[in-house]
Structure formats: C-alpha cells, structure tokens
C-alpha cells in the first residue's frame with residue numbers, strides 16, 4: 001500500500017508532456033509481435049499494464065526489447081506464428097491486454113492459461129467469449145465468465161459477423177484480431193463508435209480494413225483475413241486520458257496556467273475536452289498537427305470558473321475513462337452536472353460509478369447516483385475535501401482524487417496510490433513539478 005495526501009496546491013505553472021497512449025502502446029506490441037520483421041516503437045507507455053503485454057508477447061515467442069534510448073523493438077512471429085506458452089499469462093490489472101489477447105489466442109492452435117489481479121479477475125469476460133465461440137475457440141473460465149481462464153484455440157477458424165451490444169473497443173478489437181487468422185471477411189458493427197486504434201493500426205501494418213459509416217451513426221468494420229502483417233515503425237502519441245488529470249487540475253486551482261504538449265486528439269477520444277469547454281473551461285488547442293498518423297495538439301489550460309452541464313449518453317464512448325475526473329471537475333462547478341449512459345463504468349478496474357459517488361460524498365459533495373447516471377451539484381466554490389479515499393486497485397480513482405485534493409479546502413488522503421503506475425508512471429512527481437503538494441505517507 002502506498003498512501004498519499006494531496007494538499008491544496010499553489011497555482012500550477014509549466015509545460016509538461018504526459019506518457020504515451022496506453023491503448024496504442026498495447027496494440028503496437030501485439031501487432032508488432034504478429035508482423036513479419038522488426039517493429040520499432042517510440043514513445044511507448046512504460047506503465048505496468050503495457051509491460052504485462054510485453055511479457056505476454058515474449059511468453060508467446062516474440063522477441064521484445066527496450067533499447068537504451070527508450071525505443072522498443074519487436075521481432076514478430078507472423079499472424080498465427082505464436083508458440084504455446086509454458087506458464088500462465090498474468091495480465092495484471094489490464095482489461096485491454098486480457099481481452100485483445102483473448103481474440104488473438106482464439107485462433108492459435110494451442111491452449112493458453114490467463115490470469116490477472118483481483119480487479120481483473122472480477123471483470124466480465126463473457127462479453128468477449130460470446131462472440132469468439134462461433135469462430136471455433138473453447139473457453140474454460142471461473143463462474144460467470146471471470147478469469148482465470150483457459151483458451152483452447154482453434155486451428156480451423158471461421159470468420160464471423162458480430163453486432164456489438166455495448167460500445168466497447170476491447171470487444172470490437174478481440175473479434176477483429178481473431179478474424180486476422182480466419183479465411184474470408186470478419187465484420188463488426190458498432191452502433192455507437194468506440195476508439196478506432198485497432199482499425200487504424202492494423203491498416204498501418206498492411207491489413208485490409210474497410211470502415212463504412214452508416215446514416216444512423218453506426219460503423220461497419222470489415223477485415224479481410226489472413227493478411228501478411230509487415231513490421232512498421234510506430235510513434236505513440238501521448239495519452240489524452242492521462243492529459244485529463246493535469247488539465248482538470250489547472251482548471252480547478254486558481255491562478256494556474258499550464259501547457260500540455262502533443263496530446264493525442266483522435267476525435268473518438270476527446271469527449272472530455274468537448275465537455276469541459278461546454279462548462280466554460282479555457283482550453284486552447286495550439287499547433288494542431290499530424291504526428292505519425294495521429295492528430296495531436298498542445299493544450300494551453302487556464303484556471304476557469306466552470307458551470308454545470310448535461311453530458312449526453314452518446315458521448316460516453318469518447319470519454320469513457322474520464323468520468324471520474326469529470327465528476328471531480330463538476331464538484332467545483334457552479335450548478336448541476338448530469339452524466340448519462342454510465343453503465344459501463346460499473347465494469348472497469350472498480351465499479352467506478354459507485355466508487356466515485358462514495359468518494360465524492362466522503363469529500364462533502366452533493367450528488368445522486370443512479371444505475372447508469374451521476375448527478376453532481378456544485379456551488380461554484382472550492383469543495384470541502386477531507387475524504388479518506390480507497391482507490392480499490394483503480395488508477396483513475398487515485399489520480400482523480402489527488403486532483404480533488406489539489407483544489408479542495410481540506411487535504412484528501414488516498415489509501416493506495418500504487419495503481420497509478422499501471423497507466424501513468426511518474427504522475428505525482430509531474431504534478432508536484434507543476435506546483436502540486438502530493439506527499440507520500442507510509443511504505
């Protein structure tokens with residue numbers, strides 16, 4: 001346990017760069033391991049989640065190394081070229097690593113055992129197993145589709161067509177990755193678009209991926225199976241989900257002005273910035289440019305008195321990991337913020353809807369938690385704080401309430417900040433470098 005206290009901050013000032021995008025980092029290692037030749041990845045997120053993916057790729061026979069300058073290299077095995085791992089793959093805290101890998105392993109002709117930490121072992125995996133079974137794979141799991149699981153891959157995969165019942169890039173990606181090794185066309189229909197890093201990066205590695213946008217907003221993604229993936233360089237942009245924390249901190253701490261450089265601005269990831277601007281946030285995007293195929297911009301953020309807003313359910317996929325920190329922002333805004341369509345928050349690293357509600361309440365915030373919504377009533381002055389927050393193996397809860405304590409009247413204590421290392425190593429030092437006062441307590 002690594003407990004921290006977050007005290008009221010002096011104005012935040014400075015220019016920072018947050019670590020590489022987690023979603024893109026996982027995919028760079030996985031797709032590199034399935035390509036022929038050497039893939040070089042720069043800007044990889046060296047967080048625990050991504051390091052689990054690196055270990056899994058090694059266990060499956062790919063050579064994955066870090067060079068002295070921080071570039072990662074992957075010697076791929078080709079699609080379908082993995083070898084049976086001798087041990088159990090430990091995916092740690094990472095839903096993305098586990099679910100994407102289930103798709104890949106569904107069409108490798110051997111049996112893999114996979115586990116994770118207590119958080120991952122409580123998350124639903126049936127959502128991935130259900131669409132993958134018709135491809136020919138067999139799964140054995142704990143009750144209710146929980147990990148640990150065994151994946152008995154098929155040597156005779158069938159392509160499938162699947163309509164997603166929930167907006168989930170992980171489920172979409174698992175099906176597409178299983179389709180890589182199947183003959184013919186694999187199709188995924190998503191009624192409400194989720195992040196498209198799999199589609200973009202598979203195309204970058206030479207696969208044929210067709211995306212059709214329907215009039216009703218749905219996307220139909222069709223992958224042609226059995227391509228030869230060719231090794232490519234990947235430059236990972238910085239993670240907008242990580243940038244969210246210093247951005248909200250600067251908005252809440254009076255007198256702050258910071259620049260967050262080269263933030264990934266993929267439109268399927270930027271719902272939080274749209275929402276904050278609707279709340280009156282002074283966020284300007286400078287130097288919008290394309291870096292290695294992804295849009296990035298420098299964000300200049302100034303302290304702002306925020307107003308409550310209604311956040312439509314349709315925006316949820318583009319800011320799904322950002323609701324905890326948005327709820328923190330809403331606690332300092334004037335008026336009511338209603339966040340709708342939040343049912344997916346209940347199956348993240350923690351039940352984020354319940355944990356956010358309990359933690360806000362512990363910090364004196366007036367709120368209402370529904371099955372799939374959260375209403376936060378702010379009065380426009382600094383929230384009280386003073387809460388003792390349990391992070392429950394959830395990095396985004398820990399970081400969100402560190403941000404809360406930076407702006408609240410009383411300090412906020414977080415029982416265990418160690419989960420932050422899964423996605424944002426160096427978070428506390430980066431925030432303290434801007435002017436925050438986050439202190440470590442205990443071992």
Ligand SMILES: O=C(O)C1=C[C@@H](OP(=O)(O)O)[C@@H](O)[C@H](O)C1
Nearest residue numbers: 023096167168169170171320321
């Ligand atoms: O595909 C991905 O990289 C991710 C998809 C999202 O999960 P869902 O697919 O469960 O929505 C997101 O919450 C997660 O942090 C990363």
Ligand SMILES: C=C(OP(=O)(O)O)C(=O)O
Nearest residue numbers: 093094095096097321348
């Ligand atoms: C939900 C998250 O990640 P994952 O599903 O990969 O554990 C997250 O990073 O907020």
